[in-house]
Amino acid sequence: MCETRSLMTRLRGHILCGAAALALGTAFQPAFADDGHYGGTLKLLGVSSEGTLDPQINYTARYWPLFIWTHDGLMAFKKVNGPESAEVVPDLAEDMPVLSNDGKTYTFKLRQGIKFSNGKDLTVDDVVASFQRIFKISSPTSGSFYNGIVGADKCLAEAATCTLEGGIVADAATNTITINLVAPDAEFLYKLAVPHASIVPADTVMKDAGNEPIPGTGSYMFESYDPNASLIMVRNPHFQEWSKEAQPKGYVDRIEYTFGGTEEAAVNAILNGQADWMYEPVPTDRLAELSVSNPDQLRVSPLVAWWYAPMNVNIAPFNSLEARQALNYAVDRDALVSIFGGPALATPVCTILPPDMPGHVDRCDYTADPGELWSAPDMDKALALVEASGTKGQKVTVVTDDSVTSRGVGTYLQTVLSDLGYDATVQSISGDIQFTYIQNTNNNVQISVTQWYQDYPAPSNFLNVLFGCDSFTPGSDSSVNMSGICDKGLDDRMKAAMVLGSTDPEAALKEWGDIDYDMMKLAPAVPMFTPKDVDLISTRVGNYEFTSQFHWLVGTAWVQ
């Protein structure tokens, strides 16, 4: 127990020290010293491309970190290193919005003098059209992020005629935008800062733009995109820096993202100086070697994410609370951390909210010595619970995806389930099918291994999205509440906490911490560990900065 705790403290100490040193380093650097770093080409590698280039549709961790450099929303996450990057700052809006009408009305003043990459001026009409476009093109989050805007219900029902009348009001004379919500939403500014709320020209095609780049206001623009070959970004010729925090001028002149090959080949290319960075995780078998041979080219950063095993509360054996709790007691998180690559790459967890998520409280019941942190499995308690549940001997199938780690975790869970007296097997299916497969109740998945990464730093993004009643739709491939849990009491508390957040954020965060704890009492899932991000970069990359929201900031890195 002590070892885990001291290790965590040490790790945290390291990260903080690192951040402080970095902050000091940049603070004392004379401004002119940076000028020499502008220019050059940054070469990124990816095994595959990942869909449309439309920032209002693409919902992938691969392209979001690029869209924040080509497009802006009214708000933006701070483009700075470390924890501060979770704060939102005004981007295309001049200032933070003025809230009125009990937190239901947001008034933004639009910055003037900003041009799109096609040379056109940004106007309030573009803002209105962009919000309508979210619905007209059926953006994936139109029904989950932006459904609180007045008029959104009509837009969701009939996308083609969407106007958001009364929801988004523009006043060209004063250059202001007023957004009216149906109810207060503490997370609304975050939702305005993700790429789906990018402001695009009003005359943008009202369907998925696909491979055709859409003009944006960011520091860069897309020059060309061929999903089977490459994605090229160049400087936006009309860009003038208006806020270093929101949209700084990038260092490199050109970013080339090449698709193809294997992870192995990408590692070699970076070591040979033929490329600067790869999107895919470094293969675990190469990590050990690299941590000895090229430690200065590896960057390890904390993520706000979790690996977890959702248990289906509607079918046997996990419709029994005791059975679910038993597995939570029995799983050795340290063993799982080793499967993932060791304590440097992951931390055991016991709660739904990851350690760096606001609202997270260190509290753990499912451990040998209940207290703040997980220490060791309690097999005796687990066996007693299984006995009490009357589910012993039942068949259980763990559904994993086909990645090495996921299969490893699944096989480990299989041994634990067997030790508990179940007849356990592992079924591993292609990673691209697994995520939808485990959501659909028609597939009768009992327990699966999966991950969730934050969309924005709000506790509801984990608790409400993954365990709320609204996220459970039987028979649908889009039912991200994989446990199928719908606890009326907790659901009401989550909805109340979301409202409370807009008036009293502190109290709301405390309530989220309590909801987390109470949800875990129902044990709809086994929290396993929080992964860390490992980036391998070439020797010429300088000023590596990492944000928990969009990971590596490609624009603030330099290559010369």
Add this chain to the structure above:
Amino acid sequence: MLAAILSRLLRMVVVMFGISVITFLIFFATPSSDPAARIAGKNAAQETIEAVRKDFGLDRPLYVQYGLMMQRLFISQDLTSFANRGQKIIPTVMAAAPATLSLVSGAAVLWMLGGILTGITAAAFRGRWPDKILMGLSMMAVAMPVFWVGEMVNLVTQNRLHDTWAFSWVPALGYTPFSQDPGLWFRSMVFPWLTLAFLYIGLYGRMLRTGIIETYQEDFIRTARAKGLTGRKVLLKHATRSAIIPIVIMFGMDFGVLVGGAAVLTEVVFGINGVGRLTYQALKVLDLPMIMATVLYASFFVVIANAVVDLLCLLIDPRMRRA
């Protein structure tokens, strides 16, 4: 002749129709492949999924969807991908084809030359040490999986010895079109060619050796010998000519299949974005339009290659013309 061509064309259409129907049905029978949910994105609201379903015509009966897909694939040719919306299928396959064609044609030249040389040499020295060495090597070539050989080649040329005089000329992995830089095209293809050809040299060499040795038992060889022909003439003009027929047939099959996408492992290992990798990526993300196009493309090449091989056999072996 015309009847033969027509019957072949008809057979091709029937084969391709059958394959497309099977592909289509397998796709919709795959659990959790609902294209609407995939297109709509992670955690999309049910309203959004329904809107997408309607928009893409995925709410219509399967036979209508099949008909529409075939119409958009062959007639209007504007079929777009489900995964990379806006990516037109036919131009993408056409853009990937030259990479695969470069890889497979270059390797085919190498493996036909290498295979024939190996087979003839081994047969000529039957039972003696060149035969034993060559057969040992070819057994190794057949036994080693191509992706492993490729990774080992990369390990040497791109990693361990990349900075030495021996391999510093090897460019970074990937494909450069011939039209863009012929020199770079050639340099980047050398090791992919060798890797892909390696297996087939072993395979063809062994087949040809056995074929020649079997042919030596035939009456016409005895006759040729009795006429007083030299050993070399008997081997090259009579035995090899007859023994090469199965090799040519096999070559047609292999070439067709590889051009159609079966060189995927070599393509992926060497970062060549060809048809094989396209198929593989499409299968991974369940991109039905792309799967359909690449599968039909592959079957087309197999059928065509078979037809060409039949013609070649007629040229090589006069006995076949009579049949």
